[in-house]
Amino acid sequence: MEEQAPELLEKKKHVKKTGLPDLPNPVDKPVFRFAPNPNGPLSFGHSRGLVINAEYAKQLNGELILRFDDTDTTVKPPMIEAYEMIMHEQEWLCGFKAQRVIIASERMEEYHKYAQKLLANGYGYVCQCSSEDFREYRKSKENCPCRNQENSEAESLWKMMNDENGFQPGDAVVRVKTDMTLPNPALRDWPALRIQTNAHPRVGNKWRVWPLLDFQSAVEDHLQGVTHIIRGKDLMDSTRKQKWLYEHFGWNYPETIYWGRVKVHEFGGFSTSGMKEDIKQGTFTGWDDIRLPTLGSLKRRGIRAEALQSFWIEIGLTQKDISVPLTTLFSHNTSIIDPSSPRLSFVRDAIEIELRGEYPAHISLDAHPSENLGKREIDIDNHIYLEKSDLGNVRLKDFCDISKDGVVESIERSDNRTIVHWVSGGHKTMLLTPEGKEILKSEGILENHQLSIGTIVQLERIGYAKLEEDKLVFLHA
RNA sequence: GCUCGUGUGGUGUAGUUCGGUCCAUCAUGUCGCCCUCUCGAGGCGACGACCCGGGUUCAAAUCCCGGCACGAGCACCA
Incomplete structure (x- = not known):
């Protein structure tokens, strides 16, 4: 074996x-x-x-x-x-x-055809009970009086449902016969078609009886x-x-x-109708508002x-x-x-530091550690931006070690001090983060780049974000 | 209330049909370590579960019975 x-x-x-x-x-x-x-x-x-x-x-x-x-x-x-x-x-x-x-609204002929077949074969009936009355029959497992109507009667009632001078919404529905004594109340003679008189946005008032x-x-x-x-x-x-x-x-x-x-x-607490209303009111900017759980937003x-x-x-x-x-x-x-996702540096809550000592005026970095996504060309002037909370003896990522006063201590990594991200030059922009029904806006300085609008980038030490015209939209960490 | 369905680590899953090979899979999460690419990337490691109680059996996450918990339907909504 x-x-x-x-x-x-x-x-x-x-x-x-x-x-x-x-x-x-x-x-x-x-x-x-x-x-x-x-x-x-x-x-x-x-x-x-x-x-x-x-x-x-x-x-x-x-x-x-x-x-x-x-x-x-x-x-x-x-x-x-x-x-x-x-x-x-x-x-x-x-x-x-x-x-x-x-x-479905374009398939109404078919549904009507089968509705009539249902009635003609006695598989269903036109029920004129109010929903409240029928609820009682359902509860007590009794047949409603409409149940044993003749086929000819069903046919004329069906005509009345379809006639604007006949039944009005709520007056009658077509029910499918099951068995009123079924243990599961949900299944007892369920409604199959009802009357609606509101215009349908696609087919207008062509039909009165809708499945x-x-x-x-x-x-x-x-x-x-x-x-x-x-x-x-x-x-x-x-x-x-x-x-x-x-x-x-x-x-x-x-x-x-x-x-x-x-x-x-x-995503708790969103409904299609609620979102529609809130968009109309201007609470949200549209169906792709970044706070919404829509596919468009995602x-x-x-x-x-x-x-x-x-x-x-x-x-x-x-x-x-x-x-x-x-x-x-x-x-x-x-x-x-x-x-x-190319890497990019974004410094929030920025503090400016003057650099002192010897350092190159320009560095060139890979935009991605392992993939070939081009270079990040960075001109270093005599000052850089750090996040305030990062201030100290740190290593400027991919650049040099500095003291808390901005003295360049070593170009090579000389010890295991914390590595922080930084920006030289750059431009002010805003990072938008959806936060429940709010949008968190954090101002910061973004490294200069030639990436096109719509690119998803990884902001170092922050997470992924998408470049929009005049802002960044946060995606996730 | 009636009916239907579901219960495996913090979360989501595999395994349940045909009981042993399951001291229970994988992912995510949390924590830690590594990295002249990042504390949110990547690599490595650790942590952590069979709803409860009986029964059958040499053997049960898996079969049986009884609880409990959670969810859904009972709309002239989809």
Whole structure:
């Protein structure tokens, strides 16, 4: 055995699996989907669904569908600019364009077709109970009186729902028949379509009867041939509801995988509608304001798509509710950006020191310790800037040892005194750091450079930052 | 309340399907050391966990039972 199959004797000890877990029920060409509500651009939270679904699609040679679930014009009205923004964000984050893009509001004929089929086959009914009344039936496990209506009656009620002179919002909904005695109250005769009269930003007032998520999503998943649904476990009951619908129609429900809730301490308390309002009020400068948890903000600050990808892949697909610090994402980002981040010196709380003694008038340094990112050419005049708290007998990094009075004691490193960063010449600028709902502004002196706007640099002893026109935006340490 | 789900170091994960090879993986974090490139880069090292209680078994993170804790759904939101 040792000779024939030595690998079997090999202790396969603690090899941590990397990457995504194997997909259950794999098929030749799996179809995945990511279905955001375009009531605003994408946020950090959305990136999980996008990364996971896209990653499986990419690795398994499948397809990714980007689907806009925009059938609510009342509670979460669609934002017309968001469609375009989300498409760009999707491509940026995944590194490829979704193979198919579906906009639910443009698929209403289909949803109506299946709604009518539902009624015609007695799989559902038009319910005229108020939501309060139905809540009682649900609680007491009684059938609501609308449940045993004739098909012809259902048809005329459906017409009334669609007629502006007929039912008004709240007067009637279409429900899917399940079983009112089901142990799980959430599943009892769930609502599939309701009336909305607000204009939809894309299709105006063309429709009155709009599907709810559980119906729209279920029908569309079937129509598109989605094979695997990967989503949050808060949608577990949604799956159970939709399975009743699939059962009625004789369809096969896709394989479903769930993840748990993710809390990011730094991003607590943001909602799409809240951000929209605050931007309107001017509290935030826009969707890419560096304090916001949007993808636009993270991108602007210098978080790379690859970092978001490896971050979510590492977190994986457990159903645990987790709480992750942003620093974990940052560490992924560091390893991606460091090789391409030139070093630069930025002195905050600067104090000017006059140099005395012998020293070169010019030094030339590598912009990066190991990568070839060019040179930093520094002219030394007779004074330099240090951070006030660094004052003392120190080594000016890559330059010389000085005493606390500025006497140049040695060009070579002569002892193990503290190494500090410094600037000669340079120019004043501002470093912006998001701090909760505030922006911390620290003034300082930045080393002169010819780097272009948008470059991510490593400020020595401070961390990474992005160069903007007239300022620096702090990324992370 | 009803229903569903989850519990491995500070945090996130691997291992749980088929009990031993797990005195439990990897990463992050914290601390320390090294470095004429930085206390926030890089290198090295240390620290630190199987929710609790029973049971089955020669053997349990892994199986069974009972607790407890946390989260979600019960919207004419997604």
